[in-house]
Amino acid sequence: xxxxxxxxxxxxxxxxxxxxxxxxxxxxxxxxxxxxxxxxxxxxxxxxxxxxxxxxxxxxxxxxxxxxxxxxxxxxxxxxxxxxxxxxxxxxxxxxxxxxxxxxxxxxxxxxxxxxxxxxxxxxxxxxxxxxxxxxxxx
Numbered sequence: 001x002x003x004x005x006x007x008x009x010x011x012x013x014x015x016x017x018x019x020x021x022x023x024x025x026x027x028x029x030x031x032x033x034x035x036x037x038x039x040x041x042x043x044x045x046x047x048x049x050x051x052x053x054x055x056x057x058x059x060x061x062x063x064x065x066x067x068x069x070x071x072x073x074x075x076x077x078x079x080x081x082x083x084x085x086x087x088x089x090x091x092x093x094x095x096x097x098x099x100x101x102x103x104x105x106x107x108x109x110x111x112x113x114x115x116x117x118x119x120x121x122x123x124x125x126x127x128x129x130x131x132x133x134x135x136x137x138x139x
Contacts, residue, residue: 027049027050027053030049030112030115031046031049031050033115034046034049034115034118034119037118037119037122038118038119038122039122039126040122040125040126041072041118041121041122041125042072045064045068045072045118045121046118047064048061048064048065048068048114048117048118049114049115051064052114059081062079062081062087062088063079063081065087065088065117066078066079066087066088066090068117068118068121069090069121070090072121072124072125073121073124073125073131073134074092074124074131075090075091075092075131076090076091076092077089077090077091092131116137117138120133120134120137120138121134
């Protein structure tokens with residue numbers, strides 16, 4: 001009996017661009033803007049904005065991002081981390097791909113991307129968007 005399997009799904013990057021050129025007051029301003037819009041999502045996730053700019057907290061940033069997608073947005077997934085690995089994978093029933101979540105420290109605008117992710121997750125929790133809306137925005 002042949003027990004081999006063939007994986008036919010594609011792997012797509014989900015990159016969160018990060019920059020070190022925002023000041024502390026800029027981050028506070030972005031967090032306050034997002035806080036007003038988070039009506040269905042825990043404000044604990046605002047910590048992602050700070051974590052995105054703290055190079056000593058890479059692992060926690062990765063884990064909290066996966067947690068957001070799994071616990072709040074109904075995806076299946078896990079944190080992988082480690083060198084030469086994607087930070088994590090997530091998927092849903094019927095999704096024809098596995099998505100890598102990784103940090104990209106060379107591009108400016110991380111707070112804006114994290115803001116967009118949080119507002120999108122809030123929309124999912126509110127029932128105003130579905131998985132296809134999240135996938136269209138980020139994957």
